[in-house]
Amino acid sequence: MKEIRHIPVLLNEVLDIFDAIQKTKPDKHIVLVDCTLGMGGHSSKLYEKLKKGTLVSLDLDLKSIQYCINTYNFDSSSMPISDGKNTFTIWKKIDEEKSWIIVHARFSQIESVLNILGFYGYDLLLADLGFSNFQIKKTQRGLSFDSKGNLSMNLSDSVDNKLRNLLKNKLLIRGVLQRYTDLPDHTIKRVVNNIANYQSELNTNVDLIKAINLPKYIVRKVFVAFRIYSNDEEFELNTLINFISRQKSGVSLIITFSNFESSLVEQGNYRFGIIEPNIKEILENDQARSAKLYKIYSSESE
Numbered sequence: 001m002k003e004i005r006h007i008p009v010l011l012n013e014v015l016d017i018f019d020a021i022q023k024t025k026p027d028k029h030i031v032l033v034d035c036t037l038g039m040g041g042h043s044s045k046l047y048e049k050l051k052k053g054t055l056v057s058l059d060l061d062l063k064s065i066q067y068c069i070n071t072y073n074f075d076s077s078s079m080p081i082s083d084g085k086n087t088f089t090i091w092k093k094i095d096e097e098k099s100w101i102i103v104h105a106r107f108s109q110i111e112s113v114l115n116i117l118g119f120y121g122y123d124l125l126l127a128d129l130g131f132s133n134f135q136i137k138k139t140q141r142g143l144s145f146d147s148k149g150n151l152s153m154n155l156s157d158s159v160d161n162k163l164r165n166l167l168k169n170k171l172l173i174r175g176v177l178q179r180y181t182d183l184p185d186h187t188i189k190r191v192v193n194n195i196a197n198y199q200s201e202l203n204t205n206v207d208l209i210k211a212i213n214l215p216k217y218i219v220r221k222v223f224v225a226f227r228i229y230s231n232d233e234e235f236e237l238n239t240l241i242n243f244i245s246r247q248k249s250g251v252s253l254i255i256t257f258s259n260f261e262s263s264l265v266e267q268g269n270y271r272f273g274i275i276e277p278n279i280k281e282i283l284e285n286d287q288a289r290s291a292k293l294y295k296i297y298s299s300e301s302e
């Protein structure tokens with residue numbers, strides 16, 4: 001099997017921030033949360049650095065979780081955790097003074113997950129938005145226009161027809177593009193009409209590219225908007241931002257890749273700073289091109 005790589009974006013910056021936090025709390029049981037496990041790029045490096053504490057990593061995609069369980073030598077047996085209302089599946093790995101817990105959950109559920117695990121705050125939380133190379137190359141969900149897949153754009157394996165239904169509704173396509181892209185109205189109109197007037201069946205993402213029939217930079221923005229819509233990403237991110245806004249301590253890091261994601265993060269009720277990738281990283285990793293790291297301070301963090 002050809003090895004799939006996902007280069008974690010802004011990894012050094014994330015690790016430097018974690019180092020600084022860990023240094024100020026030498027004896028504390030550190031609580032680290034990674035809301036977007038993916039291929040474990042950030043999580044595994046954070047775990048390597050963690051001296052004493054717990055890393056909780058979430059993903060909604062079971063295939064990505066399975067990949068991490070195999071890659072990072074977890075015991076393959078899972079167990080359920082529940083508060084009576086919500087039940088989640090977890091996998092655990094323990095090494096001397098630290099442990100790593102992987103949870104199959106959405107980041108909008110982070111508060112329940114942490115409470116069930118007995119954590120009522122965290123030292124560092126990370127959310128690296130979007131999808132991983134693994135999902136592009138291994139799941140055929142049509143997420144990227146670089147590899148052929150089904151017309152789904154779903155980040156998980158759940159089967160729904162949200163995208164297919166969207167593509168049948170001109171008014172809805174227009175609304176989604178107006179909300180989730182910065183494309184001018186006349187371009188949005190062309191995208192809507194091109195999709196509506198397409199004469200063949202729409203079964204794959206390649207069919208959708210043919211239907212849109214516009215330059216690549218426009219197709220890219222349309223794909224991002226359709227993915228955000230298909231996965232309720234606005235709700236997911238807003239719920240996370242609301243949770244972060246209520247934290248009294250701890251630092252939160254959110255890596256965004258689109259203007260829409262950035263604008264939501266900037267509306268949170270907190271102070272933040274922005275770190276951008278350096279030129280070297282941008283040259284080495286195309287995915288870093290549009291990335292921004294938001295460092296969010298809680299009311300009692302510096």
Ligand SMILES: C[S@@+](CC[C@H](N)C(=O)[O-])C[C@H]1O[C@@H](n2cnc3c(N)ncnc32)[C@H](O)[C@@H]1O
Binds near residue numbers: 042128129130156
């Ligand atoms: C950009 S990737 C993370 C890559 C990871 N940082 C790494 O270095 O390997 C984003 C991951 O977040 C997951 N994800 C996206 N939205 C999510 C949500 N609302 N809840 C949980 N996981 C989510 C995706 O399934 C994907 O695996």
